[in-house]
Amino acid sequence: MKVMQMLKVVLVVLFLFSGLIGCSATPPPDASGDQGNVVQSDMSQQEEAKGVDDKSMQGEAVPTHEAMAGMQRINFDFDQFTLSAEARAILGENAKYLNAMSNVQVVIEGHCDERGSDEYNLALGESRALAAKSYLVSLGISANRLSVISYGEEKPLVKASGEEAWAQNRRAEFKSVK
Numbered sequence: 465m466k467v468m469q470m471l472k473v474v475l476v477v478l479f480l481f482s483g484l485i486g487c488s489a490t491p492p493p494d495a496s497g498d499q500g501n502v503v504q505s506d507m508s509q510q511e512e513a514k515g516v517d518d519k520s521m522q523g524e525a526v527p528t529h530e531a532m533a534g535m536q537r538i539n540f541d542f543d544q545f546t547l548s549a550e551a552r553a554i555l556g557e558n559a560k561y562l563n564a565m566s567n568v569q570v571v572i573e574g575h576c577d578e579r580g581s582d583e584y585n586l587a588l589g590e591s592r593a594l595a596a597k598s599y600l601v602s603l604g605i606s607a608n609r610l611s612v613i614s615y616g617e618e619k620p621l622v623k624a625s626g627e628e629a630w631a632q633n634r635r636a637e638f639k640s641v642k
Contacts, residue, residue, distance in 0.1 A: 530642055532568070532570070534558075537637045539632070552599065555600060559604065571639045572593040572637070573613055575589055575614075575617075576633065577631075582616060596636045596638075
């Protein structure tokens with residue numbers, strides 16, 4: 465029994481030691497004797513980038529989203545993107561508003577609560593926004609006026625934890641494109 469415990473300790477030490485040997489600080493030279501094609505340069509000695517001015521990052525290049533007074537957000541159940549009867553009723557009212565404001569472009573933002581991985585929540589947020597878009601299109605709103613974006617859990621409405629806060633963060637919001 466004592467021999468088996470000693471053997472386990474020796475194997476663990478050998479395993480750890482082999483891991484350290486495998487992590488070499490310098491890469492092995494390739495066949496030509498060169499250390500690779502990495503060229504080091506001192507970036508502090510480089511000239512500033514040319515062709516970029518202050519105006520290039522302003523203006524219409526990146527549209528902004530602003531809240532729309534006539535549009536209400538909708539909420540979703542945990543881990544769901546199906547529209548409840550309440551959400552459908554709200555979307556019906558939103559469609560009436562959009563019919564009256566026929567020149568407005570809308571971004572539908574999908575949001576999630578903080579539970580779940582970033583990747584999962586981004587996908588779920590997109591599904592929520594797409595569900596809202598599809599329903600608005602079924603009510604006669606042109607798909608060309610509607611776009612979707614998912615923020616996942618990145619922009620919570622309520623920054624607290626708990627079911628009440630999470631329920632408010634599981635939503636789709638409607639913003640005008642400026």
